[in-house]
Amino acid sequence: MNIILLGPPGAGKGTQAQILVDGRDMIQLSTGDMLREARTSGTEMGLKVAAIMDAGELVTDEIVIGLIREKLQGPSGGGFIFDGFPRTLAQADALADLLADVGQGLDAVIEMRVNDDVLVERVVNRAAEAVAAGKTPRADDNAESMKTRLMEYYKKTSPLIGYYYAKGDLKSVDGLGTIDEVKSEIAAILG
Numbered sequence: 001m002n003i004i005l006l007g008p009p010g011a012g013k014g015t016q017a018q019i020l021v022d023g024r025d026m027i028q029l030s031t032g033d034m035l036r037e038a039r040t041s042g043t044e045m046g047l048k049v050a051a052i053m054d055a056g057e058l059v060t061d062e063i064v065i066g067l068i069r070e071k072l073q074g075p076s077g078g079g080f081i082f083d084g085f086p087r088t089l090a091q092a093d094a095l096a097d098l099l100a101d102v103g104q105g106l107d108a109v110i111e112m113r114v115n116d117d118v119l120v121e122r123v124v125n126r127a128a129e130a131v132a133a134g135k136t137p138r139a140d141d142n143a144e145s146m147k148t149r150l151m152e153y154y155k156k157t158s159p160l161i162g163y164y165y166a167k168g169d170l171k172s173v174d175g176l177g178t179i180d181e182v183k184s185e186i187a188a189i190l191g
Helices: 013-024 031-039 044-054 061-072 089-101 116-132 143-156 159-167 179-190
Strands: 002-006 027-030 080-083 108-113 170-174
Touching: 002 013, 002 159, 013 027, 013 080, 013 179, 027 031, 027 061, 031 044, 031 061, 044 061, 061 080, 061 089, 089 159, 108 159, 108 179, 116 143, 159 170, 170 179
Parallel strands: 002 080, 002 108, 027 080, 108 170
Antiparallel strands: none
């Protein structure tokens, strides 16, 4: 089973992905993790990634697709969770082509719907809890950073919601429920 988790920053995608990894033996394909892993791998692709990142440039979609292809051709466990990819319509098309090329498809695209004001409040509260516990909050755990991240999400990634809806792949869950409530909604979608 291959799925995409969509939703703005702070919606709980990472938490739910980990639940699926633990409960269904799925493999989480996080582009950030894959790039860091490739960079230190010593492979031909890894050397390319390292050179690009060391130059302070952005890794191309072509390279990210290459990394995903490598993962799809390895052990699949209970399937793959695409995390942080696709982020744009061009990436969604590239992913569809790649999956078709390796004889796989998407089983579901799950949108974690949330209220922006609640998300901003969540992040501000998370920062306050960190301070209260004597920890340093994440640098981007503040209202202004979160609003900037949300704007970036809506500009680039939210068109994917319409894209996958038109393909009949999109299912939505209430991302503001408790972790267990969201987990149950996702489980109902995945069967």
